[in-house]
Amino acid sequence: MTTRITIVGAGIIGLATARAINRRLPEAAVTVVDKASTVAAHQSGHNSGVLHSGIYYTPGSMRARTCREGLQLMEAYCDENQIPWKRCGKVIVATREDELKRLDALRSRGLENGVDCTKIDRQALGDIEPHVNGLAGLHVPSTGVVDYVSVCQTLARELNGHGKLLLNQGVRRIERRSGHARIITDGAQWDSDLVISCCGLHADRVARASGTRSGIRILPFRGEYWKLRPTAAPMVRGLVYPVPDPAMPFLGVHFTRTIHDDVEAGPSAVPALSREGYRWGDINLFDAMESACALRTWKLAARWWKNGLGEIHRSLSSTQALQSMRHLLPELGAGDIERSVSGVRAQAVDRDGRLIDDFLIEADGPVIHVLNAPSPAATASLAIAEQIVDRGLVQLESRED
Numbered sequence: 001m002t003t004r005i006t007i008v009g010a011g012i013i014g015l016a017t018a019r020a021i022n023r024r025l026p027e028a029a030v031t032v033v034d035k036a037s038t039v040a041a042h043q044s045g046h047n048s049g050v051l052h053s054g055i056y057y058t059p060g061s062m063r064a065r066t067c068r069e070g071l072q073l074m075e076a077y078c079d080e081n082q083i084p085w086k087r088c089g090k091v092i093v094a095t096r097e098d099e100l101k102r103l104d105a106l107r108s109r110g111l112e113n114g115v116d117c118t119k120i121d122r123q124a125l126g127d128i129e130p131h132v133n134g135l136a137g138l139h140v141p142s143t144g145v146v147d148y149v150s151v152c153q154t155l156a157r158e159l160n161g162h163g164k165l166l167l168n169q170g171v172r173r174i175e176r177r178s179g180h181a182r183i184i185t186d187g188a189q190w191d192s193d194l195v196i197s198c199c200g201l202h203a204d205r206v207a208r209a210s211g212t213r214s215g216i217r218i219l220p221f222r223g224e225y226w227k228l229r230p231t232a233a234p235m236v237r238g239l240v241y242p243v244p245d246p247a248m249p250f251l252g253v254h255f256t257r258t259i260h261d262d263v264e265a266g267p268s269a270v271p272a273l274s275r276e277g278y279r280w281g282d283i284n285l286f287d288a289m290e291s292a293c294a295l296r297t298w299k300l301a302a303r304w305w306k307n308g309l310g311e312i313h314r315s316l317s318s319t320q321a322l323q324s325m326r327h328l329l330p331e332l333g334a335g336d337i338e339r340s341v342s343g344v345r346a347q348a349v350d351r352d353g354r355l356i357d358d359f360l361i362e363a364d365g366p367v368i369h370v371l372n373a374p375s376p377a378a379t380a381s382l383a384i385a386e387q388i389v390d391r392g393l394v395q396l397e398s399r400e401d
C-alpha cells in the first residue's frame with residue numbers, strides 16, 4: 001500500500017523534507033499544506049540570505065553538524081538548479097579591546113567545527129573591507145549569500161512532479177487514529193501514515209493541536225533591517241559581522257551585501273506583538289496576551305531586559321540605529337541609511353524562560369514536530385531534512401512491527 005505523508009508548512013524545512021522523502025521513499029504520496037498563499041511566506045522569505053559557515057554553534061550540536069553539511073548540500077543544489085549564489089566570505093570584527101579574547105575563542109570554536117577561519121590584523125581587515133573600523137578580525141571565506149525564496153520556489157516546482165502542494169489551507173487539528181493521523185484543515189480532511197509539522201512561528205500551537213505536550217512555547221522576535229543608500233553601499237564589499245555575545249543566539253547587527261547586490265544592515269531583535277507582526281503596528285491581541293501572560297516570558301525578560309530595551313530603542317530611533325552601525329562603519333552618515341524589510345524569528349523557549357539553543361525535532365506517534373529551527377536552519381535545511389526523514393522512517397517501521 002502507498003505510504004501517505006503530509007508535511008504541514010511550505011517554508012524551507014517543509015519543502016526540503018518533501019524533496020528528501022521523494023529521494024528516499026519515491027513511492028510515497030506526499031502532500032505539503034500551508035495556510036499562506038505562497039511558499040516561503042514567513043521566515044524562509046524574510047531573512048538575511050546568508051549561507052552560514054557553521055562557525056558559531058556549540059561543537060557537536062545539531063546546529064553545528066547540519067550547518068556544515070547543509071552548506072555543502074545547498075551550494076550543490078543551487079548549482080544543479082541554476083539558483084544564483086555567491087561564496088563571498090565574511091569578516092567578524094572586534095572593535096573593542098574586550099572583544100579580542102572572544103574573537104580568539106570564536107576562532108577556536110570555528111576550527112573545532114571544521115570551519116576554515118583566519119585571524120587577521122587591522123591592516124588585513126582594511127584590505128578586505130577598507131571602510132570597516134576594527135582592531136582585528138576573523139576572516140571566514142566559506143560564508144556566502146543566496147535568495148532563499150528562489151530556493152523554496154525551486155523546491156516547490158520539484159514537488160509538483162511527485163506530490164501535491166496545497167496553499168491557503170490552515171491546519172486546525174491533527175487527530176490520532178489507529179495507525180495513522182487525520183489532518184483537519186479549514187476546508188478539508190484526509191488521513192496520513194505520517195505527518196511532519198514544520199510550522200515555524202506556529203510550531204507549538206500545531207503541536208498542541210495534535211495532542212503533543214512539547215513543553216515549549218514560541219516567542220516571536222522581529223528582526224528589522226536597514227538598507228544602505230546606493231551612494232553608501234560601496235562602503236561594504238561582502239559580509240561584516242560584530243563579535244557576537246556568546247550568550248545571545250542572535251548575531252547582532254551586521255552588514256550583508258545580498259545576492260541582489262544591495263547592502264542591508266540588521267536585523268534587530270525586538271519582541272513582536274503578533275506571531276506574524278512585521279511592523280510595530282501589527283498587533284494580534286491573542287498572540288500578545290498569550291506571550292504577556294506566560295510566566296516564561298517574564299523569566300526571559302528578567303534575564304534579558306537590558307538587551308531588550310536597547311533593541312527596542314534602536315528599533316524606534318534611527319539615530320540609535322545609525323550609532324550602532326557606526327561601530328563597524330564609522331563613515332556612515334544619517335543620509336546613508338533607510339528603513340527596509342523585516343522578518344520574524346520563531347524562537348522556542350522552555351518552561352524556565354530559557355531560549356532553546358539547538359534545533360529541536362520530536363517524534364510523537366505518527367506526528368513529527370520541528371519545534372525549534374532558528375538560524376542557520378535555512379542554510380542547514382537540506383541536512384535537517386535528511387534527519388527528519390530518518391526519524392520518519394523509524395516511526396513508520398515501528399508501526400509495521
Ligand SMILES: Cc1cc2nc3c(=O)[nH]c(=O)nc-3n(C[C@H](O)[C@H](O)[C@H](O)COP(=O)(O)OP(=O)(O)OC[C@H]3O[C@@H](n4cnc5c(N)ncnc54)[C@H](O)[C@@H]3O)c2cc1C
Pocket residue numbers: 008009010011012013014033034035036039040041042043044045046047048049050051052169170171172198199200201202203206223267342343344345346370373374375376377378379380
Ligand atoms: C530575520 C531573520 C534572519 C535570518 N537570517 C538567516 C540567514 O541569513 N541564514 C540562515 O540560514 N537562516 C536565517 N534565518 C533563519 C531561517 O530563515 C529559518 O530558520 C528558516 O526559514 C525556518 O524555516 P521553516 O520552514 O522552519 O519556517 P517558515 O519559513 O516560517 O515556514 C513555516 C510555514 O508553516 C506555515 N504554517 C504555520 N502554521 C500553519 C498551520 N496551522 N497550517 C498550515 N501551515 C502553517 C507558515 O505559513 C509557514 O509558511 C533568519 C530568520 C529570520 C527571521
